[in-house]
Amino acid sequence: MTELLQVTGLGKRFGGVQAVADVGFALRPGEVLALIGPNGAGKTTTFNMLGGQLRPDAGSMLLNGTALGGKLPREIWRLGVGRTFQIAETFASLTVAENVQMALLSAAGRTFGLWQKAAAFEREQALALLALVGMQDQADRACNALAYGDVKRVELAMAMAHKPLLLLMDEPTAGMAQAERLQLMALTRQLARERNMAVLFTEHSMDVVFAYADRIIVLARGRLIAEGTPEAVRHNPEVQAVYLGTGSTYDSQEPV
Template sequence: MTALLEVRGLCKSFGGVRAVDGVGFALHAGEMLALIGPNGAGKSTTFDMVGGQLRADSGSVRLGGVELVGRRPRDIWRLGVGRTFQIAETFASLTVAQNVQMALLSHAGRVFSMWRRAADFQRGQALDLLDQVGMRAQADRPCGALAYGDVKRVELAVAMAHAPRLLLMDEPTAGMAPQERGGLMALTRRLVVERGMAVLFTEHSMDVVFAHADRIIVLARGQLIAEGPPQAVRDDPRVQAVYFGSGRTFERKEPA
């Protein structure tokens, strides 16, 4: 089966420091892949090179056979790559529905078009997207009045407005309560199954990673040291050494 995303030999240096050194992995449609590692491992640099926020010094990032290295983030977005951020990015003064409508306007290439009132543009589709993330009932509330967990759901609806083939999620559960974390990731899983898209996510919460990822890749000092299903990664001595340095094992935690 051909992978949707193929990363090969990815390298990035900052001055004399090699932040990412020959990282490669593949991601298939319908799969959730977690990218983890201790602080300074190179995971954020790798993540940003996939999304185009950083340009790789060498290596390849292919989405459906199309090379992404060297393309601007907006061009990569147009090719079907969505993104959510560690700190949710929405327009606080706009309503929940208007935030999603803005994304739909951008997807249609009509952000600067004045031929039609933006408030009326594809409201039905915006409401459908909000229904998918459990936020339709709050469609007319300002985003600034929402609880943070609900803002994260709105951000996910905004990302879905572009119908991405690949969704990049940077610390998706940061700042959320345990029950909210489990709910958001379960929602993401449902969207992955329903839409047949792929998700690459970074995450510091190990309970989230091991409960929701299909596979995990682990970086340390810019290099990939382990890759596989959660149980295999949990038991990998190299991963245990990197995280704990003492042979301790990850605690098993049930999804919140």
């Protein structure tokens, strides 16, 4: 199958710290890829370069042959890259449906003046997206009244509003109970398969990683140390020593 995302020789330095060095991997449509590693491994830096929040110092990132490096986050979004965040990004005072409608407005490139009401804009499409994530029956509740796991589902519906080719999920299950974690990632993998959408996610909950990733890439000190199926990565001696086992030699005070 043709690769959707190709990352080659990616590098980023902050002063005297080489946060990411010569990282490369590929991602196919419909595939779910986990990016893991200890604190300071370079996961967040890699993620932010893909999303446009940081510019790489070296290497290339190609989405369907189009270079992502140097583009702004909104430009990358327009190319078909969606994103969810470790702390859910929703409008707390708006209803569930209105949050998704806001995402649909953005996807359509539409703006409304303060004198105009956007409450009716693409409501049926918003409800259809909410149905995908099991939240249609809560469409008219305010987001600030939802359980955290449900807010994460709303955020996923919002990310799906512009039909992304690639979905980046930064710690998607942070702060969730185990049952909620597994449900959210099962849903994400289902959407990836049904929509032929590639998913790249970072995660510290290994139950989620090994249950739902098709492949795993492992970073340590900014370098790729392993890549493969969950079973292969689980039994990789270097991964066990650095991350999965006790006494990691790559821990740092701050995540990078």
